[in-house]
Amino acid sequence: MAVEPVPTFPATTNLSKDPRSRPLLVRPGAVFDCFGDGLCCTDIHALGPVTRKEKHEVELLEPGSLVRHKDLMAPVFRTQASGACVLRSERGCELHARHGAQAKPVGCARFPFGLVATPAGGRVTTEHRCPCRTMGERPEITPENALPSLLDGAGRLSPNGRVGPRIPLGAGRYVGFARFLEIERLLFPLLMSTEIDVLRALDAKPFGKLAGERWSEISKSMREEQDGTAYGEAMVWFANALDARDGGTLEMAGRPWKVAYDRAEARSKKRDAESVLRDWLADLLWSMDWVFATGSFHAGRRELATVYTLARALTDRLIRARTRPDRAAAEAITIVELARQSGAWERVQKAL
Numbered sequence: 001m002a003v004e005p006v007p008t009f010p011a012t013t014n015l016s017k018d019p020r021s022r023p024l025l026v027r028p029g030a031v032f033d034c035f036g037d038g039l040c041c042t043d044i045h046a047l048g049p050v051t052r053k054e055k056h057e058v059e060l061l062e063p064g065s066l067v068r069h070k071d072l073m074a075p076v077f078r079t080q081a082s083g084a085c086v087l088r089s090e091r092g093c094e095l096h097a098r099h100g101a102q103a104k105p106v107g108c109a110r111f112p113f114g115l116v117a118t119p120a121g122g123r124v125t126t127e128h129r130c131p132c133r134t135m136g137e138r139p140e141i142t143p144e145n146a147l148p149s150l151l152d153g154a155g156r157l158s159p160n161g162r163v164g165p166r167i168p169l170g171a172g173r174y175v176g177f178a179r180f181l182e183i184e185r186l187l188f189p190l191l192m193s194t195e196i197d198v199l200r201a202l203d204a205k206p207f208g209k210l211a212g213e214r215w216s217e218i219s220k221s222m223r224e225e226q227d228g229t230a231y232g233e234a235m236v237w238f239a240n241a242l243d244a245r246d247g248g249t250l251e252m253a254g255r256p257w258k259v260a261y262d263r264a265e266a267r268s269k270k271r272d273a274e275s276v277l278r279d280w281l282a283d284l285l286w287s288m289d290w291v292f293a294t295g296s297f298h299a300g301r302r303e304l305a306t307v308y309t310l311a312r313a314l315t316d317r318l319i320r321a322r323t324r325p326d327r328a329a330a331e332a333i334t335i336v337e338l339a340r341q342s343g344a345w346e347r348v349q350k351a352l
Contacts, residue, residue, distance in 0.1 A: 014120065015178055019162035021115060021122035024143035024150070027286040029192070029279070030126060031138040032112065035267060036092055037131045039260035040111050043083040044129065044230040044338065048076030053153075054105040061099050062087060083230055083256060106152055113149040116288055117159040119177045124150070125160075125287040128280045129337040131261055134330035135276075136268030163288050170298030180297075184285070191282055194274050198281065198308050204301040206309040207245060210351035219243050221344035230256040231338055238339035241310045241317075250317045257334060265327050273315050276329035281308055299352040306348075311336045 041047070048069065050058060055075045058066060065086050066075040078086040087094040095103050112133050114125040124146045128134050139145070152158040167180040175183070190201035199205065207215065219242040225235035236253040244250040255261075281304060284290075290300025311332045318328035339345055 015165075016119050017165055019117035019119060019159075019164060021117045021157040021159050023121040024115075024124055024146065024157075025118075025121045026124045026141050026143055026146065027283065030124075030141045030283065030286075032126060032133050032141050033136075033138040035132050035136065035264070037260045037263045038084070038088065039257055039334070040108075040130050040132075041085040041088040041093065042230060042257070042260070043079045044234070044257055044334070045111075047079065047085050048072070048105070048107060049074030050076070050105040050107065057103070058095070058105065061103055062095060065095075106158075110149050113146055114287065115150050115157060115159045117162040118288070119163075119165050120181065122150075122157060122159060123286060123288065125289075126283055127337060128283065128330075129334040131264030131327075131330055134280070134333060135261075135264040135271075135326055161289070161292055163291055167291070168296040170296035183297075187285070188282060191285065192278055194272075194278065198278070199305050202301045202305050202308075204298075204305040206302070206306040208302070210348060213347055213351040215242060215245075218344050218348055221347075222339065222342060225342065225344075234335045234338040235342065237314060237335045238310065241313050244313065245310070250313060252317065252321060255331070257331065261327055261331055264330070265324055268326075270324055271326035273319065273325035273329035276326050277308065277311055277315065277333070280311075280333050293346075293349040294352050295350075299349075302352050303349060307336050307340065 039045075048066075049072050050066065055066060065077055067078045068074070069076045080086055080088070085093075089097075091097045093104065093108070095108075101109065112127040112130050114127065116123045116125060124141060124143065126133055126141070132138075150157055163177075165177050166174045167177060168174055187201065190196050191198065193201075210218075219239040222235040222239040222242070226232040233254045233256050240251045240253065284304055284307075290297065290303060294300045294303055311329070314332035314335055315325075315329045318331055319325055323331070
């Protein structure tokens with residue numbers, strides 16, 4: 001297997017006492033370009049929610065295009081029978097085509113980018129449940145090309161979350177942000193090197209006991225999410241992987257996202273699966289969402305070890321079904337990223 005160059009992470013010296021969104025900080029090696037594969041405009045996403053102000057503007061421009069989401073309790077875009085957004089057409093986004101880019105809600109215009117304010121500046125993050133982020137030749141993300149997607153309607157940077165000057169390591173232990181950067185800087189090269197086992201790099205074991213929860217109940221809850229949507233199908237895949245974690249047979253389910261990945265495969269050259277998985281894992285670490293989701297670096301590493309192990313199992317099952325390796329990894333990541341947003345997985349994060 002070819003080993004890709006491991007990016008280096010320069011030292012950060014300009015720290016503040018409070019989280020801030022500038023300067024924009026990009027993880028070395030992160031790449032993205034929008035090819036219009038269309039997955040982000042389907043029911044694999046919530047297609048929203050939109051704010052009250054955005055709802056008013058969209059309804060003026062495209063009456064009847066929004067509906068209230070029963071779980072989010074907020075307006076989202078309607079879907080066609082295919083699962084695509086009601087405003088998705090051969091031209092792409094009809095809201096964009098008819099009324100200009102400024103008419104798109106922030107959630108649509110921003111995807112797949114996110115922003116986390118830290119004492120060193122704003123970390124530019126990306127979601128990987130999109131083949132435009134995971135497949136093909138793509139330019140490196142820079143602060144300049146990410147900035148337009150990160151600005152809100154008023155032209156301001158609006159972070160998804162804020163990380164303070166003290167980072168929880170676990171069991172009541174904290175370190176200052178500068179010290180955490182040193183720890184993280186050593187971890188990234190280990191994580192990105194395909195010559196080093198991921199679990200060894202993370203120094204964490206997957207699964208294990210959950211406080212007040214059982215893996216079988218988590219799997220059952222995910223199966224109950226099957227509702228005919230692409231999201232529901234992804235939950236079945238993930239539940240199958242959970243149930244097969246001790247060496248059982250990993251059953252395949254439907255792949256309603258196939259059309260988008262067919263496009264991505266047709267436009268891209270073949271890559272190895274492991275580099276796709278590690279790039280995703282590095283972004284999860286860079287996003288620092290484990291601070292909010294699990295409460296500590298120790299629990300966060302254990303979650304990363306768990307989701308990597310499940311994604312690797314899903315990847316291997318898709319490869320056995322004659323799926324191209326990089327596509328198999330990209331589809332597996334989409335499944336796992338969707339599962340991580342479920343209520344059942346939130347229970348796991350709290351119980352780690």
